[in-house]
Every structure is written in structure tokens, then in C-alpha cells.
Amino acid sequence: MSAVITLNDGVEIPQLGLGVWQVDDDEATGVVLTALEAGYRHVDSAQGYRNEAGVGRAIAQSGLPRDQVFVTTKLTNEFHLHEDARRATHESLEKLGLDYVDLYLIHWPAVIKYGEAYLEAWEVLNEAKAEGLVRSIGVSNFNPDHLDRLLTVSDTVPSVNQIECHPTFARTDMAAELTGRGIVLEAWSPLGQAQDLQNPAIGAIAADLGRTPAQVIIRWHLQKGHIVIPKSVTPSRIAENADVFSFSLDADQLAAIDALDSGNRIGADPATATF
Numbered sequence: 001m002s003a004v005i006t007l008n009d010g011v012e013i014p015q016l017g018l019g020v021w022q023v024d025d026d027e028a029t030g031v032v033l034t035a036l037e038a039g040y041r042h043v044d045s046a047q048g049y050r051n052e053a054g055v056g057r058a059i060a061q062s063g064l065p066r067d068q069v070f071v072t073t074k075l076t077n078e079f080h081l082h083e084d085a086r087r088a089t090h091e092s093l094e095k096l097g098l099d100y101v102d103l104y105l106i107h108w109p110a111v112i113k114y115g116e117a118y119l120e121a122w123e124v125l126n127e128a129k130a131e132g133l134v135r136s137i138g139v140s141n142f143n144p145d146h147l148d149r150l151l152t153v154s155d156t157v158p159s160v161n162q163i164e165c166h167p168t169f170a171r172t173d174m175a176a177e178l179t180g181r182g183i184v185l186e187a188w189s190p191l192g193q194a195q196d197l198q199n200p201a202i203g204a205i206a207a208d209l210g211r212t213p214a215q216v217i218i219r220w221h222l223q224k225g226h227i228v229i230p231k232s233v234t235p236s237r238i239a240e241n242a243d244v245f246s247f248s249l250d251a252d253q254l255a256a257i258d259a260l261d262s263g264n265r266i267g268a269d270p271a272t273a274t275f
């Protein structure tokens with residue numbers, strides 16, 4: 001498996017990773033081990049997924065050198081204030097059983113519930129980076145106005161913004177915005193939580209290429225420069241989703257997928273999310 005993106009802080013991230021939202025802690029160990037054996041070198045967890053410990057067990061059991069596995073986790077919304085965020089980042093490391101995390105994200109700006117507390121969280125992530133507890137820091141579900149506000153507390157530009165992005169919710173404007181800021185778009189729910197797999201246009205391209213709909217969508221993300229973190233707990237799908245580096249989509253196929261954008265947001269809107 002290949003393809004690495006260099007982030008704005010020089011950190012290299014494998015472009016394809018395994019998402020583990022809605023995977024129980026116990027199940028996460030086997031799922032992540034399966035992925036590591038299939039060649040994945042990047043796992044996307046979060047405090048809120050309650051499976052950091054399971055992910056950490058898999059990394060330990062894999063026997064892989066620490067620097068061969070890229071681990072992302074995310075700060076839970078209720079821990080944005082300074083002391084809470086400091087404690088929470090240390091708790092992530094303890095649960096993961098790691099000395100450092102590769103990428104730490106603020107999970108949501110959570111402005112409706114916590115106002116601008118996310119600015120304190122950003123200060124803490126900057127401190128954690130300076131202390132060597134995290135290699136790279138970024139955000140998730142941030143709109144341009146939230147990104148602007150971060151610059152009032154630190155010159156650090158987030159390395160990534162992990163946002164909902166899939167063919168029927170392609171985020172073209174946001175992608176251009178992030179590119180202009182030097183931030184890489186990391187696509188969550190990259191398969192549209194499996195909804196986009198049913199799209200007939202995706203199915204037609206998959207049939208033409210002798211590939212699966214999931215492989216076609218993951219390939220579209222890769223060729224658009226997104227970091228992509230499909231989730232699966234199914235060993236055959238975990239392997240299928242990683243077998244995407246020996247074919248490519250041509251310009252017409254890319255354009256046909258681009259044309260599927262219908263503003264089909266599945267998750268919460270960061271501007272109005274109440275959690």
C-alpha cells in the first residue's frame with residue numbers, strides 16, 4: 001500500500017487510513033490488527049469513540065515499529081477548556097499506550113454548546129506539540145470562520161481539517177478554501193456511510209473497471225488529494241478498500257463522479273450542531 005501526503009508542518013501521513021467510529025473497544029483490537037496485516041499504516045480514532053485502548057492493543061500486538069503506524073485521535077467537545085484539554089490529551093496517550101500521537105484533532109468546534117472554548121483547546125494542542133506529545137495538530141468539522149478564529153491564539157495553521165466528504169457531498173468550495181490555507185482535506189464518511197456505494201453512476205464506473213464501488217470512491221478521494229479513512233469491520237472489505245493503488249480513474253470518470261454532488265449531508269452541520 002502506498003501514497004503519502006506531506007502536511008504543512010512536514011509530517012508525512014499515509015493518505016489512506018482505517019476509520020474506527022462505531023467499533024467497540026474489544027472489537028477494535030481485531031479490526032485494527034486485520035487492517036495492519038492488510039497493509040494499512042494509519043488509524044483514525046477519537047476519545048468519543050471509546051476505543052483508543054483497543055486501537056493501542058492492536059498496535060502493540062502487531063509488533064510494528066512505532067514509527068510505522070500513523071495514529072490519529074480527537075479531543076472530545078466537553079474537554080475544550082485548558083485544564084480539561086491537557087488532562088484529556090494525556091488520557092489519550094495512556095489509553096493508546098503510546099508516548100506520542102501522530103495527529104491530534106479538535107473533534108468539533110461545538111460553538112452552540114461551548115462558545116469559543118475551542119480556542120483554549122487549540123492552545124493546549126499547540127503546547128502538546130511543543131512538548132512532543134503529538135507530532136501534528138489539526139481540526140475536524142471546522143468552517144472557515146472557525147479556522148479564522150484559531151489564528152487569534154496561535155500562528156499555527158491546522159495541518160488537516162477532517163470533514164464530511166463523499167461523492168454526493170463533495171465539498172468543492174471547502175476543498176478550494178482549505179487548499180488556499182495550506183490545510184489538507186481529510187474525508188470522513190468517505191463512502192457516505194455506504195449510501196454512495198448504491199449510486200448507479202458509481203456502479204457503472206466500477207463495472208467498466210472491474211472494480212468495486214467502494215474502490216472507485218476511495219480512488220476518487222485519492223486522486224482529489226484527500227486523506228481518506230473508510231471504516232469497515234469486515235476483513236474482506238478492509239482488504240478491498242486498501243486495494244486501490246493499481247488502477248486509476250480517467251478525467252471523464254472523475255468528472256462523472258464530481259457531477260454526483262447533491263449536497264447530501266449525512267452528519268451534523270458544524271454551524272448548528274448542538275452536541
Ligand SMILES: NC(=O)c1ccc[n+]([C@@H]2O[C@H](COP(=O)([O-])OP(=O)(O)OC[C@H]3O[C@@H](n4cnc5c(N)ncnc54)[C@H](OP(=O)(O)O)[C@@H]3O)[C@@H](O)[C@H]2O)c1
Nearest residue numbers: 019020021188189190191192193194214230231232233234
Ligand atoms: N470527525 C468526525 O466528526 C467524524 C464523523 C464521522 C466519521 N468519522 C471518521 O470517518 C470514518 C469513516 O466514516 P464512517 O464510518 O461514518 O462511514 P464510511 O467509511 O463512509 O462507511 C462505513 C460503512 O460502509 C461499509 N463499508 C465499508 N467498506 C465497504 C465495502 N468495501 N463494501 C461495502 N460496504 C462497505 C461499512 O460496513 P462494515 O463496517 O459492516 O463492513 C460501514 O457500514 C469513521 O470511522 C471515523 O473514523 C469522523
